[in-house]
Amino acid sequence: MGRINKILVISGKGGTGKTTIAASLVSVLKKHHKSAITVGDCDVDAPDLQILLKPEIREKKTFYGMMMPVLDSLRCKRCNLCGIKCRFGAIHEGNIDDAKCERCGLCVEICPEKALYFEKKKAGDIYICNTKYGGFIYAVLTPGEENSGKLVTQVKQIASNVAEQNNSEYIIYDGPPGIGCPVIASLSEIDYIIIVTEPTVSGIHDLGRVIRLKDNFKSESGIIINKCNINLDLSNKIEKLAGEHNIEIISKIPYDLSFQKYLENGEIISERDKEVEAIFIDIFDKIQKRL
Amino acid sequence: MVSGKGGAGKTTVAVNLATLAGEIYGGKYLGVFLYDCDVEEPNSFLYTKPVGVSEEAVYIKIPELIESKCDYCGICSKKCRFNAILVSEHVYLIFDDLCHGCGACIELCPRDALIEKKHRIGVIKQGRYNGISLVWGVLEVGKVLATPIIKKMKERMHDNYLYFIDSPPGLSCPVVEVITGVDYIVTVAEPTPFGLYDFKLLYKLLSRYDIPFGLVVNKYTSRDSELEIYAKNNSIDIIGMIKFEREYGIALSRGHLLWDRFPELRDIFEDILRTILKK
Numbered sequence: 001m002g003r004i005n006k007i008l009v010i011s012g013k014g015g016t017g018k019t020t021i022a023a024s025l026v027s028v029l030k031k032h033h034k035s036a037i038t039v040g041d042c043d044v045d046a047p048d049l050q051i052l053l054k055p056e057i058r059e060k061k062t063f064y065g066m067m068m069p070v071l072d073s074l075r076c077k078r079c080n081l082c083g084i085k086c087r088f089g090a091i092h093e094g095n096i097d098d099a100k101c102e103r104c105g106l107c108v109e110i111c112p113e114k115a116l117y118f119e120k121k122k123a124g125d126i127y128i129c130n131t132k133y134g135g136f137i138y139a140v141l142t143p144g145e146e147n148s149g150k151l152v153t154q155v156k157q158i159a160s161n162v163a164e165q166n167n168s169e170y171i172i173y174d175g176p177p178g179i180g181c182p183v184i185a186s187l188s189e190i191d192y193i194i195i196v197t198e199p200t201v202s203g204i205h206d207l208g209r210v211i212r213l214k215d216n217f218k219s220e221s222g223i224i225i226n227k228c229n230i231n232l233d234l235s236n237k238i239e240k241l242a243g244e245h246n247i248e249i250i251s252k253i254p255y256d257l258s259f260q261k262y263l264e265n266g267e268i269i270s271e272r273d274k275e276v277e278a279i280f281i282d283i284f285d286k287i288q289k290r291l
Numbered sequence: 292m293v294s295g296k297g298g299a300g301k302t303t304v305a306v307n308l309a310t311l312a313g314e315i316y317g318g319k320y321l322g323v324f325l326y327d328c329d330v331e332e333p334n335s336f337l338y339t340k341p342v343g344v345s346e347e348a349v350y351i352k353i354p355e356l357i358e359s360k361c362d363y364c365g366i367c368s369k370k371c372r373f374n375a376i377l378v379s380e381h382v383y384l385i386f387d388d389l390c391h392g393c394g395a396c397i398e399l400c401p402r403d404a405l406i407e408k409k410h411r412i413g414v415i416k417q418g419r420y421n422g423i424s425l426v427w428g429v430l431e432v433g434k435v436l437a438t439p440i441i442k443k444m445k446e447r448m449h450d451n452y453l454y455f456i457d458s459p460p461g462l463s464c465p466v467v468e469v470i471t472g473v474d475y476i477v478t479v480a481e482p483t484p485f486g487l488y489d490f491k492l493l494y495k496l497l498s499r500y501d502i503p504f505g506l507v508v509n510k511y512t513s514r515d516s517e518l519e520i521y522a523k524n525n526s527i528d529i530i531g532m533i534k535f536e537r538e539y540g541i542a543l544s545r546g547h548l549l550w551d552r553f554p555e556l557r558d559i560f561e562d563i564l565r566t567i568l569k570k
Contacts, residue, residue: 012332014460015298019485045461046295046489066372087352087394099467104393105372143295143462143496149435177297177460178331181435200544202302202334209332212432230537231544260512260535266484 004163005291006171008042008186010214011196012206014177017226018196019043020263021253022174023052024270025194028280029170030133038168039131040159041138042186043176044124044151052268055129055136063139063154065123065147066103069096075115082107082116099144124151128158135162149181156186179213187214192287193221194250199234207238211245220290222250224283229254250286251279293470294479295496296489297460300509300533301479302329303543304563306338308477309455311550311560313423316568322452327427328469329459330413330440337546341418341425349428349440350409351392356383360404367396367405388434413440415447437465445472462496470497475570476504477530477563482516490518494525503570505530507563531563 009022022039029035041049069091076094083092090100091107094115108116124141137159139151156173163171173190176182187193193214197207207223214221223242228235235252242249253276262272270277292301292308309325317323327335354367354376365378375389376396387410397405413430426447428440437459445468448454458469470476476497480490490506497504505528508518512535522529533539533556542552550557 013298013334014296014332045463046297046492048296048485048488051484051488085394085398087392099471102391102393103372104391104395105370106393106395106398109370109395109399140492141463143492144464144467144499146464148461148463179432180331180430180437180465182461182463184433184435198544201337201546202332202543205334205337206332209432216433227540230540234544257512257537260483263485264483264512264516 002169004160004168004171005191006173006189007192007194007287008173008175008190009194009196010175010183010186010210011177012179012210013198013203016196016198016203019048019052019174020269021194021196021224021226022049022172023268024276024280025283026053026133026172027268027270028277028284029172032281033284035170036166036168037134037170037172038159038163038166039134039136040155040171040173042152042155042173042182044139044141044148044155044182045176047138047140049174050136050138051266053131053133053136055127055131057127057129059128061126061128062122063124063126063151064120065145065150067105067118068101068103068121069105069108069116070119071096072115072117075113077113079112081110081112085110103146123147126154126158128162134168135166137162148176149185152176152182152185179209183213187217187219190217190219191291193219195221195223196226197223197238198227199225199231199238201234204234204238204241207241211247222248222286222290224250225252227255228252248286251283253279292456292477292479293458293466293493294460294489295462295493296480296486299479299481299486300507302334302457303549304477304479304507304509305455305457306335307548307550307560308564309423310339310421310548311557312453312455312564313421315561315564316453317422323423324452324454325423325425326444326454326456327425328441328444328456328465330428330430330437331459333427333429335457336418336425336427338548339420339425341420344416344418347415348411349413349415349443350411351390351436351439352394352407353387353390353392353410354385354396354405355408356385357404357406360402362402364401367400370395370399391436392439412436415440415444438468441465441468462492470500470502473502475567476502477507477567478504479507479509480518481509482511482518487518487521491521494527505566507531507533509533510535530566531559533559
């Protein structure tokens with residue numbers, strides 16, 4: 001049983017191309033390296049990779065978020081100790097405001113009548129699938145729920161198990177946008193972080209923050225400048241920034257209007273465009289050198 | 292402005308609507324504000340380059356141990372639902388960055404060995420640009436809690452002012468915090484399979500609230516996309532349609548506003564403003 005190499009794609013700024021790049025990488029790995037791979041989508045709020053990988057769902061699991069407090073109104077004496085102590089304004093005389101509740105459990109613990117108890121609450125679904133590229137795990141958090149970090153951790157755990165069962169050499173994770181807890185949860189135990197950025201003022205600003213975040217983790221990393229031809233000045237600025245932080249630029253991908261058409265058709269760009277395919281073969285070579 | 296999907300154009304729409312509103316309505320409302328609640332990756336200030344910037348730190352209250360009172364019973368650790376406290380033998384660790392500031396440990400400690408201390412998680416900045424006020428939150432890198440900053444930002448809001456609020460991507464609790472209590476929601480989506488899929492998830496979220504909303508279809512290359520059809524079938528108002536143009540992308544890459552460079556976009560944004568204000 002060989003080592004499983006885990007690659008994560010993040011960006012900071014949303015819409016830079018994480019999912020499309022992850023899909024092309026998956027496709028090229030499968031086609032050119034004949035590697036056994038497993039794929040995971042860590043963007044649990046708005047997962048999109050399944051649109052490109054076209055999975056066949058094998059198993060669906062329920063994701064339970066943190067336990068919710070529930071009131072046994074027969075026991076409640078309306079003393080409102082819960083309302084007084086709750087720091088989030090989420091409960092009053094036993095009536096819980098679901099949106100404000102942080103599920104800390106303080107109200108349950110302090111109720112003198114033991115009128116509050118914990119209950120499991122469904123907060124999403126996890127899908128364990130097969131695709132022509134390999135095993136694929138993605139999840140959908142129920143819109144409005146918390147605990148995206150916990151769900152990301154579960155997706156990764158299942159992906160690890162599937163990868164072991166299938167003797168996968170690689171797990172490719174499509175990451176979420178931002179730098180908050182689902183991204184932090186994605187970053188644990190990763191061998192190589194691909195940071196996707198774009199040569200725009202927003203892209204560069206967010207890149208700076210993502211670099212600071214990923215520096216907390218002991219992983220190799222590389223930057224892909226996506227849509228590099230929209231602004232050559234800023235593309236150069238990114239190269240300078242990367243140099244200052246000792247991060248390799250593993251590719252500069254130009255944007256072409258034809259890509260928009262492929263995306264609108266739900267197609268993986270490396271499978272429709274030979275130049276893009278060559279770009280991803282090169283990307284993988286660079287990653288492999290660091291693994 | 293919300294979208295679920297990242298990169299759909301929330302910030303572009305928010306920044307352009309707010310600055311245009313400042314230009315047109317600056318006199319009518321006491322103040323026009325642009326609130327950037329994408330505290331993980333705020334970008335609005337890049338397009339407006341505000342001046343006179345002031346800063347306010349945002350703190351949550353986390354526990355601090357009075358060692359002499361602690362007998363390592365571990366109740367705090369057991370009751371902490373965020374795994375932010377580790378107690379064993381004579382080891383006591385509080386993981387500041389995991390703490391949600393709920394105060395349960397402090398409340399439940401049988402020895403009163405825990406007290407509150409302030410823990411900085413970010414800042415709220417404020418500045419002015421051409422007649423509008425820009426307020427933006429910045430979460431410190433490595434901190435996990437965006438919501439307390441957003442809550443603090445919303446506490447500054449008053450009646451009789453006009454607020455354009457840029458939301459983070461995603462559909463989880465920071466977005467819920469932003470949407471709560473607003474008067475109108477502008478959803479922004481791209482007419483691609485990704486945009487449609489994420490819009491359907493967003494629609495599920497919005498149907499829980501009684502807040503009127505409309506859709507801006509952004510970066511379209513052809514008409515009658517599945518997104519438009521879905522909107523029409525669900526009686527969702529399409530309040531604006533912005534074409535995919537390379538020039539727009541290039542201008543945005545440089546940090547420029549769009550309505551003052553492209554007259555056709557000024558018309559589109561003005562229409563959106565009129566629709567929103569009518570509602």
